[in-house]
Amino acid sequence: MSSRSTPPNRRRTCWRHARLATFAAGSPWGWIDDGALVTEGAHLAWVGAEADLPSNLQVDDEVDLHRALATPGLIDAHTHLVYGGDRAGEFEQRLQGATYEEIARAGGGIRSTVAATRAASDEALFQGAARRARILMAEGVTTLEVKSGYGLAQAHEARCLAAARRLARELPLDVRTTSLAAHALPPEFAGRPDDYIDAAITWLAGQQARGLVDAVDAFCDTIGFTPAQTERIFNEAQRLGLPVKLHAEQLSDQDGAALAARFGALSCDHLEHLSARGVAAMKAAGTVAVLLPGAYYFLRETKLPPVPALREAGVPIAIATDHNPGSSPALSLVLMLNMACTLFRLTPEEAWRGVTVHAARALGLPDRGVLAAGQRADFAVWDAEHPREIAYRFGHNPCRRVVHAGVERTM
Numbered sequence: 372m373s374s375r376s377t378p379p380n381r382r383r384t385c386w387r388h389a390r391l392a393t394f395a396a397g398s399p400w401g402w403i404d405d406g407a408l409v410t411e412g413a414h415l416a417w418v419g420a421e422a423d424l425p426s427n428l429q430v431d432d433e434v435d436l437h438r439a440l441a442t443p444g445l446i447d448a449h450t451h452l453v454y455g456g457d458r459a460g461e462f463e464q465r466l467q468g469a470t471y472e473e474i475a476r477a478g479g480g481i482r483s484t485v486a487a488t489r490a491a492s493d494e495a496l497f498q499g500a501a502r503r504a505r506i507l508m509a510e511g512v513t514t515l516e517v518k519s520g521y522g523l524a525q526a527h528e529a530r531c532l533a534a535a536r537r538l539a540r541e542l543p544l545d546v547r548t549t550s551l552a553a554h555a556l557p558p559e560f561a562g563r564p565d566d567y568i569d570a571a572i573t574w575l576a577g578q579q580a581r582g583l584v585d586a587v588d589a590f591c592d593t594i595g596f597t598p599a600q601t602e603r604i605f606n607e608a609q610r611l612g613l614p615v616k617l618h619a620e621q622l623s624d625q626d627g628a629a630l631a632a633r634f635g636a637l638s639c640d641h642l643e644h645l646s647a648r649g650v651a652a653m654k655a656a657g658t659v660a661v662l663l664p665g666a667y668y669f670l671r672e673t674k675l676p677p678v679p680a681l682r683e684a685g686v687p688i689a690i691a692t693d694h695n696p697g698s699s700p701a702l703s704l705v706l707m708l709n710m711a712c713t714l715f716r717l718t719p720e721e722a723w724r725g726v727t728v729h730a731a732r733a734l735g736l737p738d739r740g741v742l743a744a745g746q747r748a749d750f751a752v753w754d755a756e757h758p759r760e761i762a763y764r765f766g767h768n769p770c771r772r773v774v775h776a777g778v779e780r781t782m
């Protein structure tokens with residue numbers, strides 16, 4: 372062991388005797404049966420088999436994991452975590468026969484959450500999002516994407532993005548923020564969607580100058596915005612050097628994925644109505660398909676995203692909660708693993724890659740999602756022998772320990 376005076380950013384800890392699912396390319400699960408991880412500050416300095424640990428390795432601490440499973444920290448690449456109120460009443464309405472689209476067209480749906488969000492204080496927005504983030508974190512989530520889209524006015528959109536940024540300052544968690552002003556038409560712009568898009572375009576540069584935004588998204592659908600309106604938002608994102616993502620082909624095929632691919636989108640999300648043309652465009656652009664089984668389930672959709680075509684084309688597939696109050700009030704990425712397998716017929720390994728390595732790619736973060744030297748020291752330790760068990764059970768939380776940026780969280 373080396374000296375106790377090692378500065379925190381150089382402190383080395385060796386985590387020994389783990390079953391490792393590294394998700395490194397080249398072997399199923401990136402599996403190492405008796406593995407070790409060496410963290411140095413916020414990064415992984417060494418990952419491999421116990422038998423290969425360098426004999427001259429100097430570390431400050433050692434932790435024996437007694438053959439527990441360790442995986443990369445989970446990455447939830449699509450959430451709408453910041454909002455006011457809830458939509459439990461709308462859930463009841465839907466059970467009495469109203470559809471999601473009917474409620475939206477009658478001014479409920481997203482717009483009712485917009486009213487509750489505007490009425491909430493900054494502190495209430497933050498505390499609500501923090502409460503939800505802690506639930507996700509307790510299941511091993513170490514990186515989370517958060518979209519705006521319930522403010523729909525310049526100041527309110529900025530408040531929501533600022534609340535998301537505050538999550539990363541106050542919780543042991545990394546947060547990527549996405550501006551989704553083009554989520555729904557706010558009441559002030561009723562009947563004038565193009566004027567609203569003009570306004571939303573002018574907000575982006577200010578959000579970027581304040582360090583509030585990492586990417587730009589839009590809801591391109593019959594109850595959202597047209598491809599032409601989406602393209603105008605994307606042009607401004609491109610001018611500012613911000614990557615784009617798209618809620619594409621959720622309720623209908625708008626050819627949104629091909630549009631997003633033309634802008635080199637990081638991801639297209641939902642995709643139940645994705646065409647063969649959209650699959651090919653995503654493949655050519657290297658765009659990740661983020662599938663959202665929680666929304667599919669909660670809206671009782673019947674049209675499946677084209678998983679066989681995505682798989683065949685080699686489009687990377689990510690899985691996320693899409694946590695939001697209207698179409699996916701889910702707060703369990705572990706449950707999404709099971710639902711991705713059961714509803715979308717992903718293999719357990721595909722589902723797991725979807726919340727680790729492919730989720731990282733959907734956020735443009737090459738430094739995480741895999742356990743390998745040089746990557747961020749974000750990992751979770753589970754009460755399981757193999758990750759397939761975690762995808763198989765549902766309604767449980769087998770996460771026992773979480774290390775974020777080299778520091779173990781108290782759970």
Ligand code: DI6
Binds near residue numbers: 697699
């Ligand atoms: N698609 C969705 O499923 C969510 N947003 C979107 O564009 C739903 C948001 C909501 O109903 O509040």
Ligand code: FE
Binds near residue numbers: 449450451618693695
């Ligand atoms: Fe969404």
